[in-house]
Amino acid sequence: MPDSPTGLKARLRSDLTTAMKARDAIRSSTIRMVMTAVKAEEVSGDVARELSDQELVTVLTREAKKRREAATAYDDAGRGELADKERAELEVLSGYLPKQLSDEELTALIAEEVAASGASGRAAMGAVMKAVRGRVAGQADGGRVAAEVKRQLGA
Structure with a gap:
């Protein structure tokens, strides 16, 4: 695999370092979770490879969807504090996704x-x-x- 990460992946790594230095628990744990999902995607299949920014957006979109669905499920179950955590993670993920269409x-x-x-x-x-x-x-x-x-x- 090439050593030079894509622009989005480099941004994620940089933001993780910044979040860790700032002791921002939600941001750092969310970015770590994304990086784990990215690594899993990179090594899945027959050959390990570096994901393109477009593929990273796909992974981020999938993770955001999981957070959205989990927040709804927690709300339905009366677990507001867990739903709020999922929404906070979704907010972090949204910063890396393209602007949503109206x-x-x-x-x-x-x-x-x-x-x-x-x-x-x-x-x-x-x-x-x-x-x-x-x-x-x-x-x-x-x-x-x-x-x-x-x-x-x-x-």
């Missing part, structure tokens, strides 16, 4: 794809999702995208 931007983007493909009905949902997924990469949660595609296709 509802209006997402609606317009999906409308463009639906119009361009001439798709209609439930059967076209997979094709539209595939086209939209490439354009929103990391900028919108898959659940939001699916709900809007379903709404626009009348599925």
